[in-house]
Amino acid sequence: MEFATYVPIGQYLPSDSAVHRLDPRTKIVATTVLMVVLFFVSTFSGLGLFGVTILAVLAFGEIPLGFALRSLRPVVFLLLLTVFLNTFFAGGAPSRTLFTVGPLVATEAGLRTALFIGLRLLLLVAVTSLLTFTTSPVELTDGVEWLLRPLRRLGVPGHELAMMMSIALRFIPTLLEETERIMKAQMARGAEFSQGNVLKRARALIPVLVPLMLSAFRRSEELALAMEARCYRGGEQRTRMKELRWRAADSVAVAVVTAACVLFLRVR
């Protein structure tokens, strides 16, 4: 049983590709814009082009396709549920019936909507994974902090928010490893996690969740202590080892993403 392998969501894949070297601000803004645009794309060809663009960025970022596909695994259930619900319930009245399952009627319009929304959900997860695959947590924090700077006047604690985010990201793999370790320890004591009905399975998780919570609290206390021991006191007058630097490549990337967005929205 190996856990961390199968859930690479939010995992950074170190490399020195062109995409990795872009300024984190470029990547954060580009991802955000792409996510918003995704909700305005109204045609299948638009979504198709969006998908091709993601594949291209994966190639430029030297991310193996298999690795990227695995990041979609956690949303498979949600995806199937969405497709199922839409197929049967989203079709308007004046639509051709495709097939029926008991009292459920699948309509052509319903199926279209289902596929469209399913594809959109898939692309949404893919585009966000792209950001975390190619941007280290430190860069991500620096980028977010810089982007939140204008809000400081309104009392938004940009640095603290960014720090919290990066700590959360940093601890996802750690907590997964911990979960795996505790599950194995309980399996060594005869526990089974993949048998029985839903209720039984949920109950089987208590011996995992209790130690996991305890260890998460212990870790957070240790981390807070270690940060204070090194005089951490928030963002005031804090300098950085790596300054963010805007390069020509970033301008090119922004231009390309903008052009692509227009294309996604316009294509028929």
Next chain:
Amino acid sequence: MPEPVIACEDVTYIYRRGTPMEAPALRGVSLAIRPGELVALIGPTGSGKSTLIQHFNGLLRPTAGTVRVAGHDLWAPRADRRRARQQVGLVFQFPEYQLFEETVRRDIAYGPGHLGLGEATVAERVDEALHLVGLDPARFGERSPFTLSGGEMRRVALAGVLAMRPEVLVLDEPTVGLDPRGKEEIIARLETLHRQGLTIVIITHSMDEVARLADRVIVLAEGRVVMAGSPAEIYRRDEDLRRVGLDLPQAALLVRALRARGLPVADALTIGEARAAILAAFRG
């Protein structure tokens, strides 16, 4: 020779297989653990010790090779891995972090509770396990495990595995992070269990524990078995040990230092042996 309780044949294991971060942890490990022996598994950090013992009860599936427990291939079709988990009691590193119940008694009952035993039998086993780790059931049974000291918590966790009555007890660094008294309590309990006939495999970084406890030593380095033999045989090859990043027990180092200074002391591995050897040398 009796049939081995655990037998590994050419076991290979690769972490994160099929991703760019693929890393081989075991490269063709073959070994056999025989009934009644106490085997120390030593090796530098990252040599694959912890990965190896997770193969002993079927928690990890070897990428290649076979693992047999009491003669049964764990990964044959229809293999009963739950039974293997009862036969091979695995105690992980820092096992006190797996405690979760409200009382010590209930936590220890978690393991035997999965074996389909009656309530009375489970209670009996819990008492027996508490005695085995030297905790009085009347005093500790109804306490919350989280109010105990580190050493006590670890012994409760150990009891949680012993209560399943395993045929082999496998422990990953059972004394790490404990104070000297906590360490001694665990080691003394293991000695007693071994004397009573339990087969034990222990991963440790303490050469003194190896010298004191082990009938046989298996040295792992970079996912391979590089040496195997009695402690005396292994410690005779101190050059080879140092090459993989290990060293001799303190007592052995002491007698060697004395010999280098001209005192004719015989070889010794434990403090007791060193004491006898040094006294003998002085009496001449």
